[in-house]
Amino acid sequence: MYEEIEKKLGGKIQGVKVLKSGWSGEIISINVSNCTNKYIIKTYKSSTEGLENIKREWMGLNLLYNANYPVPRPILNSYENNSEPYLVMEEIDGDNLWTCYTKSSNEDKGILIDKFVETFYKLHQLDVSIVEKKYLEDLTDSFIKKEINDIGELIEKNNFYSFLEVISWLNNNMKIINKNTLSIIHRDYHPWNVIVDSSEKVYVIDLLWGIGDYRFDLAWTCTLMERSGYNDFSDKLLKKYEELKGKSIEDFEYFKVLATLRWLVNVNISLHTGENLNETRKEEFKAFILPLIQNGLKLIENSTHISITI
Known part of the structure; x- marks a missing residue:
């Protein structure tokens, strides 16, 4: 997952910090070497419905962000790996x-x-x-x-x-x-x-x-x-x-x-x-x-x- 994100964002992941290891997945804070922004990775890796959950949340993030509703900026997602789907959004400090x-x-x-x-x-x-x-x-x-x-x-x-x-x-x-x-x-x-x-x-x-x-x-x-x-x-x-x-x-x-x-x-x-x-x-x-x-x-x-x- 990390290698894939690094390739898509064009920088090395640094400062990995698990903010929440919840009932159905993890929320992870990261820095990327080529920018000052911080990002959140959200996974549903232990959920049997993880792929659909990620797809739905990604769609909602984009719809609301484009409607100027206060949600984090969506960055990227991965649907290919069904065992560990994830999305990346900006981190709100x-x-x-x-x-x-x-x-x-x-x-x-x-x-x-x-x-x-x-x-x-x-x-x-x-x-x-x-x-x-x-x-x-x-x-x-x-x-x-x-x-x-x-x-x-x-x-x-x-x-x-x-x-x-x-x-x-x-x-x-x-x-x-x-x-x-x-x-x-x-x-x-x-x-x-x-x-x-x-x-x-x-x-x-x-x-x-x-x-x-x-x-x-x-x-x-x-x-x-x-x-x-x-x-x-x-x-x-x-x-x-x-x-x-x-x-x-x-x-x-x-x-x-x-x-x-x-x-x-x-x-x-x-x-x-x-x-x-x-x-x-x-x-x-x-x-x-x-x-x-x-x-x-x-x-x-x-x-x-x-x-x-x-």
Whole structure:
């Protein structure tokens, strides 16, 4: 991988530093001898879906960068080596927003939340036709149906039948959900996926992205923070988003259930199959994720009165 990158960038790689060895890959900082810029290599080498993940993130980076949305500049990618696909982007010199937030005064916390939410809101306001014009015609119901269908297929494939009652609840309540036009969504937006640079500008990373209802994206972020015990942050980001929107978020409880079910199915697949997990960190992942699963189940029960035992 390094030799290939050196050839493409025309310089020797120096100062290699692994910033994160995550559940499904690595994030590596490098210098290149012929330039002053620093770069990030992102790999999905332990993921069975690594190739598709890299392709999708690369596409999202280019779309958003060209739309002047604050993401790192995409540099190059490799799809040829299916066992270790990777992409290279510019490195943003800064820290994740959560680290900055926890170290800040109350006044600065408010400023950071405002930037965090304003950047999120800006994503949802982008013209979806930059992806494909056909998405201009789609509405909320088409997104929900696809999401429920995708979740249902995963449930059947992995024998997670205890979740089927929640699928029925989502289907039964879908008809009363207000319809919106769709937006570009991040699908995993949270303060660890936002970098604050030295000039206090924010950049968005780790794009799973797709086209969907912005309320799903917002619900994903709020429920992620609530599962982790950061309810105050969730409440403040929702309040700020509603302020920017100029109205309350309709049907939000429904989207919180939908987002939580999608997350629960995803993490349970990883736990049961080991798919998308770094082999050396499976036990660490289990210890980290099991309390969060219980919090997710509790949210679904509080909203739907459906009790799930895993």
